[in-house]
Amino acid sequence: MSASTTASSNSSISGSADPLTKDGQPLKRSLARALRREKLRALFLIAPLLIFILISFVLPIGDMLFRSVENKIVEDTLPGTVRALASWDADSGELPDEAVFAALADDMMLAQEVKIHTRLGSRLNYDQPGISSVFRKSGRKIKALDNETAQAGFIAIDPAWDTPDAWTALRSMAAWPGKFAATAQSWKNWEAWYLSEEKEALDPTTTVPHGFTYAALYHDLASMPASDITALANSKNTTAVALFKQLAGKIDTIGNDDFKAQFADIDKGWADIDNWQAIQRLSPRIVDSYFLAAIDAERTSEGIEQKPDNERLYLKLFVRTIFMSLIITGSCILLGYPVAYLLANLSVRASNMVLILVLLPFWTSLLVRTSAWKVLLQQQGVINDLLVWAGVINEAGRLVMINNMTGTIIAMTHILLPFMILPLFSVMKTISPTYMRAAKSMGASDSLAFWRVYFPNTVPGIGAGSILVFILSIGYYITPELVGGTTGVFISNRIAYHISSSLNWGLAAALGSILLILVLALYWTYDRIVGIDNVKLG
Amino acid sequence: MKIIYGLTGAFALSAVALAASAADELPACENCVDELTIVSWGGAYSNSQIEAYSKPYSALTGVEIINDESSNEAVPKLRAMNEANNVTWDVVDVVASDAIRLCDEGLAMEIDADEQLAAAPDGTPASEDFGDLLVSDCFIPQIVYSTTFGYRTDVEAWGDNTPEDVCAVFDTATFPGKRALEKRPINNMEWALICDGVAKDDVYDVLSTDEGVTQALDKLATIKDDVIWWSAGAETPQLLADGEAVIGSTYNGRLFSVIEEQKQPVAMLWDAQVFDLDGWIIPEGLSEERKNRALHYIKFATDTQRLADQSKYISYGPARKSSAPLVGQHAELGIDMAPHMPTDPANATNTFLYNYEWWADNRDDLDAKFQSWLAQ
Numbered sequence: 001m002s003a004s005t006t007a008s009s010n011s012s013i014s015g016s017a018d019p020l021t022k023d024g025q026p027l028k029r030s031l032a033r034a035l036r037r038e039k040l041r042a043l044f045l046i047a048p049l050l051i052f053i054l055i056s057f058v059l060p061i062g063d064m065l066f067r068s069v070e071n072k073i074v075e076d077t078l079p080g081t082v083r084a085l086a087s088w089d090a091d092s093g094e095l096p097d098e099a100v101f102a103a104l105a106d107d108m109m110l111a112q113e114v115k116i117h118t119r120l121g122s123r124l125n126y127d128q129p130g131i132s133s134v135f136r137k138s139g140r141k142i143k144a145l146d147n148e149t150a151q152a153g154f155i156a157i158d159p160a161w162d163t164p165d166a167w168t169a170l171r172s173m174a175a176w177p178g179k180f181a182a183t184a185q186s187w188k189n190w191e192a193w194y195l196s197e198e199k200e201a202l203d204p205t206t207t208v209p210h211g212f213t214y215a216a217l218y219h220d221l222a223s224m225p226a227s228d229i230t231a232l233a234n235s236k237n238t239t240a241v242a243l244f245k246q247l248a249g250k251i252d253t254i255g256n257d258d259f260k261a262q263f264a265d266i267d268k269g270w271a272d273i274d275n276w277q278a279i280q281r282l283s284p285r286i287v288d289s290y291f292l293a294a295i296d297a298e299r300t301s302e303g304i305e306q307k308p309d310n311e312r313l314y315l316k317l318f319v320r321t322i323f324m325s326l327i328i329t330g331s332c333i334l335l336g337y338p339v340a341y342l343l344a345n346l347s348v349r350a351s352n353m354v355l356i357l358v359l360l361p362f363w364t365s366l367l368v369r370t371s372a373w374k375v376l377l378q379q380q381g382v383i384n385d386l387l388v389w390a391g392v393i394n395e396a397g398r399l400v401m402i403n404n405m406t407g408t409i410i411a412m413t414h415i416l417l418p419f420m421i422l423p424l425f426s427v428m429k430t431i432s433p434t435y436m437r438a439a440k441s442m443g444a445s446d447s448l449a450f451w452r453v454y455f456p457n458t459v460p461g462i463g464a465g466s467i468l469v470f471i472l473s474i475g476y477y478i479t480p481e482l483v484g485g486t487t488g489v490f491i492s493n494r495i496a497y498h499i500s501s502s503l504n505w506g507l508a509a510a511l512g513s514i515l516l517i518l519v520l521a522l523y524w525t526y527d528r529i530v531g532i533d534n535v536k537l538g
Numbered sequence: 539m540k541i542i543y544g545l546t547g548a549f550a551l552s553a554v555a556l557a558a559s560a561a562d563e564l565p566a567c568e569n570c571v572d573e574l575t576i577v578s579w580g581g582a583y584s585n586s587q588i589e590a591y592s593k594p595y596s597a598l599t600g601v602e603i604i605n606d607e608s609s610n611e612a613v614p615k616l617r618a619m620n621e622a623n624n625v626t627w628d629v630v631d632v633v634a635s636d637a638i639r640l641c642d643e644g645l646a647m648e649i650d651a652d653e654q655l656a657a658a659p660d661g662t663p664a665s666e667d668f669g670d671l672l673v674s675d676c677f678i679p680q681i682v683y684s685t686t687f688g689y690r691t692d693v694e695a696w697g698d699n700t701p702e703d704v705c706a707v708f709d710t711a712t713f714p715g716k717r718a719l720e721k722r723p724i725n726n727m728e729w730a731l732i733c734d735g736v737a738k739d740d741v742y743d744v745l746s747t748d749e750g751v752t753q754a755l756d757k758l759a760t761i762k763d764d765v766i767w768w769s770a771g772a773e774t775p776q777l778l779a780d781g782e783a784v785i786g787s788t789y790n791g792r793l794f795s796v797i798e799e800q801k802q803p804v805a806m807l808w809d810a811q812v813f814d815l816d817g818w819i820i821p822e823g824l825s826e827e828r829k830n831r832a833l834h835y836i837k838f839a840t841d842t843q844r845l846a847d848q849s850k851y852i853s854y855g856p857a858r859k860s861s862a863p864l865v866g867q868h869a870e871l872g873i874d875m876a877p878h879m880p881t882d883p884a885n886a887t888n889t890f891l892y893n894y895e896w897w898a899d900n901r902d903d904l905d906a907k908f909q910s911w912l913a914q
Contacts (some may be wrong), residue, residue: 118642129903133895166755312750313910320913379716380781403766484719484768486912494909500614502902503639 012359040515068294068509071287074279077120078107080185080216082283090277091301099219101259101270103182105145106212110189111227113196126504127289127298128278134269137157141266147211149217153254158246161214162240164205169239171204177234179224186216211257212502218254221247277301290510296489314511317491322518324409324490325473331413332420332469333462339417339459340424344431355425362418370482377402377483403485411483412473420465420470427461463535468524471519539701560588564598564838570831573602578631580607582795586851587631589869590845591839597836601831606846612636616645616821625823628832631680634815635671638898641676646819647829648675654833656841658860667842667858671815675896678816678840679857681848684880684889685725686811688778688793690784696784703888704810705733707785708757710764718774718786721767723908724897725787725812728890730757732810742896751904755911778804790880798871798878808885812892815857855881 018025043050068074075082080103088096111117121135154161170176170183177184190209194202221229228253233244263270281299282289289299306312343351361369376382379398387393388462401407431454439449461480479490484490491511498508526532576592577855584607593604604719609614609631619625632640640646643668649655651672655664665672670677695714706713707729717725731750735871743748758765766783768774775796776789782807789813806913816839820832838844846864853875856862865876876882880889 007710115644115648119644122639125899126902130899132642133899136895136898153747310755310908312904313906313913316910376778378782481769489913497905501641502905503613504618504902537683 054064062510064083064505065513066509067506068290068513069288070506071122071123071282071289072285074124074282076283077116078279079109080104080182083181083185083278084219085276085280085283088276088280090273090280091274095260095271095273096276098256098258098260099182099223101263102212102215102219102256103185104263104270105142105147105217105259106186106189107144108138109210110193110196110502111213112142122503124278124282126293126502126507127282128275129301131269131275131278134267134275138263138270145259145262147215147259148213149215149255149257151211151214153218154214156349157250157253158243160243162208163210165239166243167208168204169243171238173232173235173237173240175235179228179232180217180220181221181445182216183213186213189213209349215256217257218251218256221251221254230420234352243446259316276298290506291514293507294510294514314491314494317489318514318518319495320493321474321490322404322522324488325470327409327414327471328416329420329466329475331409331467332417335413335463336417336420336424336465337458340421340428341426343421344428358418361414366415366478368531369415370387370411370479373407373414373483374402377407377410402483403488405484405488407483407485408480408488408490409477412476414481416469416472419468424458427458427464431457459530460534463526463530467523467535473517474519547812567834568833569827570834571825571827572600573604574831574835575604575606575626576631577606577608577627579609579613579630582807583791584773587839589851590847591835592738594844595835595838599834600846601835610812613639613645615764616640617643618820620645620720623725623823625821627821628824628828630819630821631833632818632819633748634677634679634817634894635897635901637817637819638674638821638894641674642804642898644827645822646676647822647824648823649678649820649836651678652771654837656837656864658842658858660860660866662860664840667860669771669859671857676819677815677817677901678819678836679815680840680845681816681852682813682857682881683816683854684790684808685720685787686790686793687785687787687807687809688774688796688804688878689807690778690781691746691805693784699806701785702809704729704807706807708733708761710761713785715784716766716782718765718766718768718777718783718788720787721769723902723904726758727751727904727908728892729810730754732890733757738890741890745904746896746900748823751907755907762799765816775802775804778802782830788879791853794878798868798873806885807880809888810879810890810892811885811888812889813880816825816854849875849879853878858863 021027021030043258081100084100084103085096090147108117111120117135118132121132124135125132151161160166167187171187187209191202192215193210194207226249229244229248233248233373235241235244260270269275269368279452281287292298292304293363294314296307296315298307299305339354343348343354345359346354374381378384379400381402383401384393384398388395388398393399401410435453437459438452440446444452475488475492477490477496480488480490481493484493492515495508495511495515503536523532545546552888576587584605587753588605592605595601596603606627612630612632613636619627628761630646638888639691641648651665651668652663653709655668655678657663658667668679671682673679687701687704687707689706691700692764693713693715696712699712701707701713707717707719727745728741731744731754732738736744736753745754766777766786768786768788770857771789771792774783774786775792777783778786779796779800779802786805790806792802793806796804797806818836821835822831824832840858842858842860843864845858846861846866848854849861850867850869851863856865862881865879867873868875877884880886
C-alpha cells in the first residue's frame with residue numbers, strides 16, 4: 001500500500017515513468033494484480049457460506065418482505081376490468097359505466113373457469129370486508145349471465161360477424177389492438193378460457209368468440225367518435241372495410257346485455273360503490289395498503305387517515321413490544337450481573353457448577369419452562385398458595401401474576417437470562433483482579449473501586465448481552481402467547497396470526513418489515529451512543 | 539411427528555376380520571399410488587381416525603399410511619406447498635372455516651358429493667345424507683363438534699345456584715369467579731349478543747353493523763376483568779381442573795375427557811352450544827394417481843359405518859344422518875356415547891348455528907376490532 005502511494009507520488013512529482021519490477025512490469029500493476037488474486041482467493045474461500053446465506057436467508061426473506069407491497073393479483077385476475085376502471089372517477093358518486101361491467105363479466109367468466117376469482121375475493125376482503133362473498137357467489141352464477149345481445153346485434157347488421165373470417169380480418173387490421181383495447185383483452189381471455197375448457201388451443205380460423213367478446217367490441221366502438229369508424233372503413237383489408245362500412249352509423253342499434261343490472265341481481269355488492277372504490281384503489285401492482293394497515297391507517301377519499309379508535313392496534317403493539325423488551329433487558333441486567341460476577345470470581349470448580357445451573361434451564365424445552373411458570377404464578381398456583389398459607393395475603397387478595405404483562409416479563413426474563421449472563425461472564429473473566437487491588441491500594445473504597453474501575457470494564461459485556469436479549473425478545477411470540485393474556489402480547493403474535501391463521505401474508509410482511517426497520521434503527525442508535533466496537537461477545 | 543405403520547401381524551388379522559363386511563363393497567382403486575399421507579390434529583382425535591378409518595383401510599388395501607399431525611398449521615403450509623409447487627399431503631383434516639378459506643384460495647379440490655362419496659346404506663345419496671353440513675364445495679364433513687361451556691360443580695361462592703343457560707357466563711354477581719373464553723371474536727360475540735337480548739336469528743344482522751359490534755364488545759366488557767383468554771383447546775380443561783377458572787368454553791370432546799376420563803368435578807352446560815364441523819379436504823395439485831388414492835380413501839373413510847365407528851373413540855357426532863343410529867359405546871370406558879354427542883336431542887335443545895359465510899367475510903375485520911378491544 002505505502003509502496004504504491006510512494007510510487008504514484010514520485011511519478012507525479014518527477015513526471016518520470018512508473019517504477020518497474022524485475023520482469024519489466026510496472027510495479028503498480030503487478031501489485032494490484034497480486035492484491036486482486038488475494039482478494040479473489042479470499043472470496044472463493046467464503047463463497048460457500050456467502051451462497052448459502054444468499055440462498056437460504058437473504059432471498060427468502062427478501063421475497064417475503066416484498067409481499068408487503070406486491071399486489072399483482074388484481075390486475076392478473078381482472079385485467080379488462082382494471083383497464084376499463086382506470087378512467088372511472090371514484091368520487092363521482094356513481095357506479096362505473098356499463099363498459100366496466102361488461103369487462104368484469106368477461107374477466108369473471110375466465111377467472112371462475114380457472115378458479116382464481118375467490119382468491120382475489122379473499123385478497124380484497126383484507127381491505128374491504130364482505131367482498132369475498134361477493135366474488136364467491138358471483139363465481140357460481142356467472143355462467144348464467146345473458147351475454148348474447150351484442151353478438152346478435154352485430155350479426156343483425158351483417159351476418160358476416162358470425163364467421164371466423166370477420167374476426168381474423170379485425171385482428172389483422174393496423175388499428176388492432178391499439179383502437180380495440182377492450183376487445184383485444186377480451187380476445188386473450190377468450191383464448192385462455194377456450195384452452196382451459198376444451199383442453200386444446202383455440203383455432204381462430206374455425207371459431208368465433210363468445211358473447212362477452214362481442215360486448216367488448218361494442219363498447220370499444222361505442223366509445224369511438226363516428227369519424228374513427230369511418231376511418232376504419234378505409235382500411236387496406238377488404239373484409240374489414242366491408243364490415244365497418246356496414247357498421248357506420250348503426251352502432252347504437254347493437255345494444256348490450258345490461259351487465260350492470262345482471263350483476264346487481266347476482267349480488268347487491270356489485271351495486272355498492274365502496275366495493276368498486278376498493279377494486280380501483282387496489283388495482284396497481286405495487287400498493288401501500290399493507291403498510292398503511294400496519295400503522296393503523298387507511299386510504300379514504302380524503303387521503304390517508306388514522307383508523308377509528310376502536311380499530312387501532314398495531315402502533316400500540318409496536319410501542320408495547322419495544323417497551324417490554326426494554327424492561328426485560330433491564331431485568332436481565334439486574335439479575336444477570338451478580339450471577340456473572342459470582343461466576344467470574346469463584347474457583348474454577350465451583351464456577352463450573354454454577355455455570356451448569358445457568359445452562360440447565362437453557363437446555364430444557366421452552367414450552368416446559370413456560371408451563372412451569374404457569375403452575376407457579378397462577379392464582380391457584382404455588383406462589384399464591386404459599387403467600388396465603390403464610391398469611392401475607394388473604395384468600396380474596398390472591399395476586400394476578402400471569403396472563404398479563406407481569407407474566408410475560410417474568411417468564412421471558414427467565415428464558416433470556418443466559419444470553420445476558422454468558423457474555424457478561426466472558427468479559428468479567430478477562431478483567432484482571434490486579435485492577436481492583438491497585439485501585440484499593442491507592443485509597444479507593446470498595447464501592448468506589450467497583451464503580452470507577454470494575455464496572456466500566458464490564459460495559460462491553462452489558463452491551464453485548466443487552467443487544468442479544470433485546471433483539472431476541474422483540475421477536476418472541478410463543479411465551480407471550482402462552483402467558484401474556486391480553487396485555488402481555490407482542491407484535492410478533494399478530495404477525496404469527498396473519499401468517500398462519502388469516503393468511504394475510506402481505507400485512508404480516510409489512511409488520512415484519514417495520515419490526516426489522518425498528519431493530520436496525522435501534523442498533524444504529526446504539527452504535528452512535530455506545531459504539532458497536534465496545535461490544536464483546538467473548 | 540410422523541407415525542408410519544403398514545400391514546403387520548396380528549393387528550392386520552383382527553382388522554381384516556373387523557372390516558370383512560366392508561371388503562365386498564370396497565372396489566379396487568384403479569391407477570392409484572400405494573402410499574397415502576394423512577394430515578390431522580394429533581392426540582386422541584388422530585387416534586380415533588387411525589382406529590376407525592386408517593387401520594381397516596390399510597388392512598383391506600395394503601396401502602401404507604403416513605400420519606402427519608400438522609392440521610393446526612395446515613392452511614399456511616398448504617399455501618406454501620402450493621406456491622412451491624410441491625404438495626406432499628394427500629388428505630387433510632381441517633375445520634370447516636379453514637376448508638372454505640382453502641377452497642377460496644384454490645388450494646383444495648372441489649368434490650362432487652354424490653359422485654365421489656359413498657351413498658348411505660339405504661341408498662340415500664351422500665349430498666342428502668350430509669345435508670346442510672356440506673358448507674363448501676371442497677369440504678367433506680366428518681364430525682360435528684360443538685364449542686360449549688363446562689363449569690366446576692364445587693364452587694362455594696355460588697351457593698345452591700347452578701348455571702342453567704349461557705348467560706350465567708355474563709352474570710358475575712350470581713356466579714363469581716374467572717371465566718375462560720377463546721381469544722378470538724368467533725362465538726364470543728354471538729353469545730354476548732344473545733345475552734344482551736338479541737334474538738338468535740338476528741345475531742348476524744346486528745353484528746353486521748358497527749353498533750352491533752360495539753354492543754357485543756360492551757357486553758363482553760362487563761366481564762373483561764374476570765376473563766382468562768385461551769388460544770389452545772386444552773387450556774380450558776386445565777384451568778377448570780386447577781380451579782383457576784370456574785366456567786369456561788372449549789370443544790365438547792375436551793370436556794368429555796375432563797369429566798368422564800379424568801373424573802374432575804366439572805359439568806357440561808350445553809345451552810347455546812355452537813356447532814362446528816371438522817372434515818377432510820384434498821389439496822389441489824396432486825398427480826392423477828395420488829388424487830385417485832385420496833378419493834378412494836375418502837369414500838371409504840366417510841361412509842356411514844366408518845363415521846359411526848369413530849364415535850367409539852371420541853365424543854364427536856358423526857356428520858352423516860345415517861350414522862347416528864349406529865353410534866355405540868366408548869371402546870375403553872364402555873359407556874354409551876350417544877348422550878355425550880353434541881347432536882343428542884337432550885343436549886341440543888338450544889343450539890346456535892354458526893354462520894360460515896358471514897364469518898368468512900367478516901373474520902379479519904372483526905378480529906382487528908376484537909384484538910384492538912382486548913389490547914385496550
